[in-house]
Amino acid sequence: MGKLASLTSSDNYYEDFQVGQVIRHARGKTMTPLENVNITNMVMNTAQGHFNEDQMSKTPLGKILCYGGVNFSLVLGLASQDTVENALAELELNNIQLKTMVFHGDTIYAYSKVLEKRESDQEDAGIVVFKHYGINQNKELIAEVERTALIKKKSHWLDR
DSSP states (O other): OOOGGGGSOSSOSGGGOOTTOEEEEEEEEEOOHIIIIIHHHHTTOOOGGGTOHHHHHTSSSOSOBOOHHHHHHHHHHHHHHHHTTTEEEEEEEEEEEEOSOOBTTOEEEEEEEEEEEEEOSSTTEEEEEEEEEEEOTTOOEEEEEEEEEEEEOHHHHTTO
């Protein structure tokens, strides 16, 4: 078996992040009924606007509105590889803001900013606070969320 460190990228350890750094995440994800309707139902959100096409076709929106929990979760997921791939723990999610509506067929992209970086009680990891931003295909801001994570230190983990 190879080194544990070979399972993750070598450029997203605690030492690699700088306060003020902005990271544009490469991948995007188009919102489909799979994400929206399936997850909406799995978490028992009973708002018809998230899964009743007939009802929504008779409203001014004319179509299903994606559940905000799915929207910001996609933003977190798109940001994860670059920001928390070497995390030992996710400590907090704060200041979740949903900025504009998302519909089936919208494509979500993400970028992140490093807000804070500090030592932790653990010698092998430090704390990083990120602000993740989600935008749609029209470059409209759809969500913001702050994530605090305990990130491995390269000095302790890279050679494992």
